[in-house]
Amino acid sequence: MNEQYLDYSKKQKNAAKGFYLSIVISWIIIIAGLVWTIADFLNPAGKLDFFLSLNIFYQIVIVAGYLAGFFFLLVLFIGISKRGTIFLLKVFFSKIEVEDQFKNKFHIKMAAGGFLICMIAIFISIILAVVWDIIDGTEASTTSIFEYLNSISFGLLIITIGTALLVLILISLFIVYFLKNGYYLILRIFGGLNK
Structure with missing residues (x-):
């Protein structure tokens, strides 16, 4: 897989990485919106007041749960970044002989x-x-x-x-x-x- 990656110029690699990064950012935004929508469904008003009324350990559980989900997504997207970048390179910068x-x-x-x-x-x-x-x-x-x-x-x-x-x-x-x-x-x- 590394040999395929070396066949492209630095400009092409940076363009593919930029597109991959923008796709990842948009997916993270969508997933964050989904989590917020679920929270709105469960408790439409007063989420912050409810959160602050919990004891400190429940607050830690909630914050740690959100951060664990975020870091899981980050690890997932970083883990497939090489494959995603190579896929974008193959699709958009393949050598076609005229x-x-x-x-x-x-x-x-x-x-x-x-x-x-x-x-x-x-x-x-x-x-x-x-x-x-x-x-x-x-x-x-x-x-x-x-x-x-x-x-x-x-x-x-x-x-x-x-x-x-x-x-x-x-x-x-x-x-x-x-x-x-x-x-x-x-x-x-x-x-x-x-x-």
């Missing part, structure tokens, strides 16, 4: 790049249009995102933020993957048309 007939063809590169940029623009525009409708709340059945965030508990707010962060990371990973591999897919299509 056929010789397309290596110096500017018009094919321009057409493929233009097509990919248009597809990404369409994809991002659809997502932004839906988000804008939700934020604006112009449709009768859609409430504003600010009204939604105001009406939910703090735990659900944390889950929403973590999920939004994870979705943004996954969209950016999809765009990188689509730019890298879509170009070669289009070149293969051009190759099939030229034969």
Whole structure:
């Protein structure tokens, strides 16, 4: 596994580590929101007062339980970080050989790049249009995102933020993957048309 890791440049390794770290952070936020939501379900109001009314040993048990869960997740994510980073390196930075007939063809590169940029623009525009409708709340059945965030508990707010962060990371990973591999897919299509 170490030999596979050495085949990539330092810039590629740092990019994969950054994406992995951002995915881990978003998952930790989601799990923290889930814990808070469960606490809201069990005791909707007065959690701090209830916690402070317990004796010191129960307080230690609760804090130690949360910290044990956090450190377990940290150990888990650190334990699989090498595999996760190598997986991201393989997916996003794999070496794909371009056929010789397309290596110096500017018009094919321009057409493929233009097509990919248009597809990404369409994809991002659809997502932004839906988000804008939700934020604006112009449709009768859609409430504003600010009204939604105001009406939910703090735990659900944390889950929403973590999920939004994870979705943004996954969209950016999809765009990188689509730019890298879509170009070669289009070149293969051009190759099939030229034969």
